[in-house]
Amino acid sequence: MYGKYWDAFYHRTYASGKALWDVPPEQSVLEDQRVFGSAFEGVGTVADIGCGTGEQSRYLARFYSKVIGIDAAPRAIEIAKQHTPAANTLFEVGDLASPEFAQQLHQAHGDMNVYMRGVLHQIREADREQAAANLLHLIGDKGALYLIEVGKNIRDYFRSATNSFHELPDAVQETFISNLPPHGVDEEEIHRLFNQKQYRLNQHGTGYLNTNLLLRDGTAVKIPAVFGLIARN
Numbered sequence: 001m002y003g004k005y006w007d008a009f010y011h012r013t014y015a016s017g018k019a020l021w022d023v024p025p026e027q028s029v030l031e032d033q034r035v036f037g038s039a040f041e042g043v044g045t046v047a048d049i050g051c052g053t054g055e056q057s058r059y060l061a062r063f064y065s066k067v068i069g070i071d072a073a074p075r076a077i078e079i080a081k082q083h084t085p086a087a088n089t090l091f092e093v094g095d096l097a098s099p100e101f102a103q104q105l106h107q108a109h110g111d112m113n114v115y116m117r118g119v120l121h122q123i124r125e126a127d128r129e130q131a132a133a134n135l136l137h138l139i140g141d142k143g144a145l146y147l148i149e150v151g152k153n154i155r156d157y158f159r160s161a162t163n164s165f166h167e168l169p170d171a172v173q174e175t176f177i178s179n180l181p182p183h184g185v186d187e188e189e190i191h192r193l194f195n196q197k198q199y200r201l202n203q204h205g206t207g208y209l210n211t212n213l214l215l216r217d218g219t220a221v222k223i224p225a226v227f228g229l230i231a232r233n
């Protein structure tokens, strides 16, 4: 289900442009690295789950011995592969919400760190526990998980920013709204999903996700976000 929907999205959007969250690493993973950097020192493999066109995976490949970019959309993976000559990077199609997802990946690559930007909030509530269990399975004993997600206050943000959003071209407004479901993730949910059994939420907080959208006055549109850093006790 995720693959079909997202594949159609990538075919449509990348025929003539980019998704709004597709920003250079300096505006995304590099900022996140200040939080996850030392926690990712335990293992050399990093999975970028929901990697999209692989922008962050390409950055991570400079620091870790193996990077696996995974996305449910075959078209996103195709584009990622076209851009990536790095020998230490693999791109694969995979569905985080599938019960078999983590087992196969972990069997092939062992414990790994996981980087995830803007994916859990796109997973249906009913699939989130499975997705969380998969992520914990991947990090195993030695890895760590860093995720940054659209915050639950996204609705309030839209409401308070309505005047500014109306300055965006219609097509952009439409993309923005149709691809950001009004339900996000909050710190409480991160705590519930990941602070369990042998795993601990070592850091969490609020921040923002950069987009490539600009208002008419040149102000960059930033989406409120929550982040978490999880590892084994």
Ligand SMILES: C[S@@+](CC[C@H](N)C(=O)[O-])C[C@H]1O[C@@H](n2cnc3c(N)ncnc32)[C@H](O)[C@@H]1O
Binding pocket: 002, 006, 007, 021, 022, 023, 049, 050, 051, 052, 053, 055, 056, 070, 071, 072, 073, 076, 094, 095, 096, 097, 116, 117, 118, 119, 122, 123
């Ligand atoms: C908002 S985009 C973020 C892309 C990328 N992480 C970034 O920050 O540029 C969400 C990505 O998650 C992928 N995705 C959605 N559901 C997924 C699932 N169940 N399994 C794997 N990837 C999924 C989508 O195809 C999309 O590329």
